[in-house]
Structures are given as structure tokens and as C-alpha cells.
Amino acid sequence: MASATELSLVFSSLASLGKHRFLSPATLPERISFKFCHGVSASICKYKSPAFDHSKPSSIRGFRLTKSVELDNFLTSDDEDEMGEGFSEAIEELERMTREPSDILEEMNDRLSARELQLVLVYFSQEGRDSWCALEVFDWLRKENRVDEETMELMVSIMCGWVKKLIQEGHHVGDVIDLLVDMDCVGLRPGFSMTEKVISLYWEMGERERGIMFVEEVLRRGIAYTEDGKEGHKGGPTGYLAWKMMAEGEYRSAVRLVVRLREFGLKPDVYSYLIAMTAVVKELNEFAKALRKLKGFAMARVIAELDFEDVKLIEKYQSDLIADGVRLSKWVIEEGGPSLHGIVHERLLAMYICAGRGIEAERQLWEMKLVGKEADRDLYDIVLAICASQKEASAMARLLAKMEVASSFQKKKSLSWLLRGYIKGGHYNDAVETVMKMLKLGFCPEHLDRVAVLQGLRKRIHQLGNVETYLKFCKCLSDANLIEPCHVYLYMKRYKLWVVKLL
Numbered sequence: 130m131a132s133a134t135e136l137s138l139v140f141s142s143l144a145s146l147g148k149h150r151f152l153s154p155a156t157l158p159e160r161i162s163f164k165f166c167h168g169v170s171a172s173i174c175k176y177k178s179p180a181f182d183h184s185k186p187s188s189i190r191g192f193r194l195t196k197s198v199e200l201d202n203f204l205t206s207d208d209e210d211e212m213g214e215g216f217s218e219a220i221e222e223l224e225r226m227t228r229e230p231s232d233i234l235e236e237m238n239d240r241l242s243a244r245e246l247q248l249v250l251v252y253f254s255q256e257g258r259d260s261w262c263a264l265e266v267f268d269w270l271r272k273e274n275r276v277d278e279e280t281m282e283l284m285v286s287i288m289c290g291w292v293k294k295l296i297q298e299g300h301h302v303g304d305v306i307d308l309l310v311d312m313d314c315v316g317l318r319p320g321f322s323m324t325e326k327v328i329s330l331y332w333e334m335g336e337r338e339r340g341i342m343f344v345e346e347v348l349r350r351g352i353a354y355t356e357d358g359k360e361g362h363k364g365g366p367t368g369y370l371a372w373k374m375m376a377e378g379e380y381r382s383a384v385r386l387v388v389r390l391r392e393f394g395l396k397p398d399v400y401s402y403l404i405a406m407t408a409v410v411k412e413l414n415e416f417a418k419a420l421r422k423l424k425g426f427a428m429a430r431v432i433a434e435l436d437f438e439d440v441k442l443i444e445k446y447q448s449d450l451i452a453d454g455v456r457l458s459k460w461v462i463e464e465g466g467p468s469l470h471g472i473v474h475e476r477l478l479a480m481y482i483c484a485g486r487g488i489e490a491e492r493q494l495w496e497m498k499l500v501g502k503e504a505d506r507d508l509y510d511i512v513l514a515i516c517a518s519q520k521e522a523s524a525m526a527r528l529l530a531k532m533e534v535a536s537s538f539q540k541k542k543s544l545s546w547l548l549r550g551y552i553k554g555g556h557y558n559d560a561v562e563t564v565m566k567m568l569k570l571g572f573c574p575e576h577l578d579r580v581a582v583l584q585g586l587r588k589r590i591h592q593l594g595n596v597e598t599y600l601k602f603c604k605c606l607s608d609a610n611l612i613e614p615c616h617v618y619l620y621m622k623r624y625k626l627w628v629v630k631l632l
Contacts, residue, residue: 215241216245216248218237219249223266230265230266246270264311265315267284267315281317285319288308291308292308292327292330293330296339305343306350309323309324309352310352322354324352327343328343328366329373343366344366348367363398364400364401364404367386368387368398368401368404370386371384371386371404374386375407387404402464403476409450409453409454410476412450413484416483417484420443451480471497474493478490478508482511487512487515487516487524488521510542514546514547515550517554518556520554532544541570544563545567548564552581552585558598560582561601561605564578564605587599
């Protein structure tokens with residue numbers, strides 16, 4: 130993914146120009162919002178038809194360049210020594226603006242070196258100059274096939290400088306987009322997405338609301354964000370901004386961004402829906418972690434138990450997230466191709482697992498299988514555990530049927546997950562049966578799992594007074610040499626006696 134820091138790489142790459150140093154990107158003229166494309170010919174911007182303004186005054190009237198110190202910020206003394214009379218004459222002619230820049234450059238083509246043409250670009254990109262002329266010069270260079278790698282890097286750095294200055298000075302996002310359109314008009318296509326660079330600049334400058342406005346305007350105008358016919362960043366500007374939000378843990382904001390733009394009829398890229406679905410999964414996962422901590426604090430009596438209203442709010446927040454995820458999945462299926470269906474069901478599966486919804490998760494396993502995307506075996510076990518905790522008998526039967534043809538190692542893993550699901554749901558009779566089944570098949574349950582079952586059974590004795598299952602389980606573990614023969618002390622309430630039973 131692109132970041133704004135990569136802009137510095139563009140500027141530093143100008144060191145490849147050898148001894149000629151460009152110490153800073155060009156700064157933006159004050160009148161950029163209406164100058165760009167005003168003088169650019171109709172052949173450049175086909176959606177505009179401006180006439181060249183012969184009466185347009187020079188931005189610095191009376192300027193005469195003869196090795197001027199005006200370029201000190203960009204040039205070395207060696208550069209000035211290399212500038213010939215053709216360079217000075219070209220600057221003066223372009224400053225007068227009595228003819229089309231392309232006509233002037235065509236006439237002086239043989240008298241200007243590649244280096245001098247680069248310096249013309251630098252000159253007119255400076256603040257106070259007619260910056261639209263730099264675009265005209267670049268467009269002419271492109272048409273004459275005189276844009277080499279160094280010239281492209283130079284013009285990209287100039288454009289990046291203009292964009293950055295627009296954002297820093299608080300210009301309307303429309304001005305920034307106009308600049309990107311102008312860049313495309315003159316055929317300036319860098320090897321990265323300028324749209325993503327602009328989003329990064331807004332984000333890193335703390336202008337997040339304007340960054341969102343920028344994305345909205347890009348979608349509203351239908352600005353292209355692919356380079357040379359190749360697919361750009363999957364998700365387009367919407368997906369990239371959502372990814373930036375996710376990178377800082379703002380998962381809910383990322384989801385709301387994509388949903389809101391789609392509901393406004395702005396048609397984000399289909400991949401942005403998948404990015405938003407990933408944000409839903411991450412938010413549900415973080416929410417589940419926070420909820421577990423909250424319940425732990427309540428059990429430790431650090432905080433009060435959750436009341437009915439709290440539980441309702443928790444359920445509503447989770448349900449709203451899932452509803453957003455389902456809505457996004459429908460948009461992907463409607464607007465994307467069949468190749469994305471497997472990814473959609475995969476995201477939905479992750480959502481339902483994080484939310485602890487066994488039936489819905491199990492359905493997504495089979496949906497994935499139907500579209501030819503087999504889920505990982507571990508995911509079947511996780512869903513099995515969720516269904517076991519909720520005693521979803523039908524779903525469990527279908528999932529356990531798959532286990533019958535599995536290897537011994539996989540069977541042990543599946544039964545272990547089944548056991549943990551029963552423990553989590555408090556179904557200790559079923560947990561005891563599962564342990565006994567594992568021992569019968571020659572599988573040894575994990576020590577912590579056995580301890581959890583014993584603790585759960587002891588807790589139930591105190592609550593219900595039923596000891597039969599506890600005794601049965603202890604006898605089973607003793608026979609398997611998993612515990613030492615022991616005395617079990619039972620308090621008989623009816624007779625107020627302690628009874629000792631040897632296992």
C-alpha cells in the first residue's frame with residue numbers, strides 16, 4: 130500500500146540527475162485554481178475548450194533572464210553556466226504569452242537541449258510563475274517523445290509539490306482534483322496512484338474530513354484511478370481510505386465510510402466492500418475480546434454484573450455490525466464476478482465465528498464448498514465447538530459426519546474442540562461422555578480440559594447436589610491412570626454425615 134512518505138522517494142530520486150540538484154519541489158502559484166488548463170489547448174483537455182489567452186499578462190512583467198539568481202533554489206552555478214542563449218530566449222518568449230507554448234518550443238526545438246527543457250519546467254513551476262505553462266511544456270515534450278525517465282520524475286515531483294501545497298493551504302478538494310485532472314490531461318502518469326498519495330497527505334496532515342470529502346468528490350466526478358489500463362489498488366480511493374482507517378484501529382469508521390458512500394449512490398469499487406467486510410470481522414473480534422474482559426471483571430467482582438439493558442445494548446451493537454457485513458456481501462455478489470463469491474462466504478464465516486453464531490457459521494462452510502472454496506479443517510473444528518456450546522444438535526451431527534473419514538490425529542483435534550465447546554456452554558454431562566469416547570478411541574484429553582470438566586462438575590454439586598456424574602468421571606480417569614486412586618469426601622445433607630468413597 131502506498132504511503133505519503135513515499136513522496137520523499139520521488140523527490141530524492143532526482144539525485145539521479147547527477148550534478149544538477151533540485152533542492153525542493155516546486156511550490157504552487159496563488160492562482161492555480163483557475164490557471165490550470167486555462168491556457169491548455171483543447172487537444173489536451175477534451176472536456177474543456179478554452180482559447181489561448183493572447184492578452185494574458187506575464188506573471189512577472191519585465192523579467193529578463195541572463196543566468197538569473199532567481200533559480201538558486203533549484204540550480205547550481207554549473208547549471209547557470211550551461212544555459213545557452215536559446216534557453217533565455219525561450220523563457221522570454223513563453224513569458225510574453227503572445228503565442229502558443231507549443232509553437233514557441235517547436236520553433237526552438239533544435240536550440241534547446243534536454244537539460245534546458247527540464248530547466249524550463251522548473252522555471253515555470255516556481256511560485257509566482259505561470260504554472261500552467263509547465264504543463265504545456267510537458268505536454269509538448271510528451272508529444273515529441275522527449276520525456277525520459279528523469280523528466281518524468283521531475284514533473285512528478287513538481288506535481289506532488291503542487292498537491293501538497295494545495296492541501297497545506299486549505300484549498301477546496303475540488304482544486305486538488307482539478308490538478309489531478311490536469312495531470313492526466315498532459316499524459317503525466319507516474320508509476321503510482323496519485324489519488325492514493327493525496328489521501329495519504331490528507332490523512333497524515335490530520336485533515337481526515339477533507340480526505341473523506343476528496344474521496345466523495347473523486348467518485349462523484351468519476352475520476353479514473355487506474356494507470357495505463359492496468360488495475361490499480363484494489364478498492365480504489367474508497368478502499369484505500371478504509372484501509373488507512375483500519376490501520377489505526379478505526380474499524381467501525383471504515384465500515385461506515387463504505388456503506389455511506391454506497392448508500393449515497395457513489396458506487397465505490399467492488400473491492401472496497403471486501404475491505405469493509407474485513408473491517409467488520411476485525412471490529413467483531415475486538416468487541417468479543419473486550420466483552421470477555423468485561424465478563425472477567427464482573428466475575429472477579431471488580432465491576433457490577435451486566436444488567437438487562439447492558440446485555441441488550443451489547444447484542445444490538447453486534448447485530449448492527451453483522452447487518453452491515455451482510456449488506457456489504459450482497460453488494461459484492463451483485464456487482465462482482467463469481468470469482469469473488471468464495472471470498473465473500475469466507476468473510477461471512479469469519480464474522481459469524483467472531484460473533485459466536487454457530488448455525489450461520491456452519492452454513493457458510495457449506496456455501497464455500499459449493500462455490501469451490503474449501504475451508505481449512507481447523508475452521509470446521511472451531512464451528513463445531515461453537516455449535517457444541519449452543520447444543521445445536523443438527524449442525525453438530527453434520528460436522529461430526531465429516532470427522533468419521535478423518536485421520537486419527539484430526540479426529541483427536543475435532544473431539545478436543547467438541548469437548549471445549551461443551552465446557553464453554555456448561556454442558557458437563559456431554560463433556561464427560563466426550564472424554565469417555567476419546568479414551569475409548571485411545572486419545573488422551575488435554576490436562577487443562579480434564580481439570581475444567583472436574584471443576585465444572587464440582588461447582589454443579591454445590592448447586593444441585595448431584596454427585597453421580599462426578600463419581601463416574603473420577604472413576605473413568607482413575608481407570609485410565611490419569612489420576613491417582615483417591616478418596617472422595619461427600620457431605621450427605623439429609624443425614625449430616627461425611628461419606629468416604631474409595632475410587
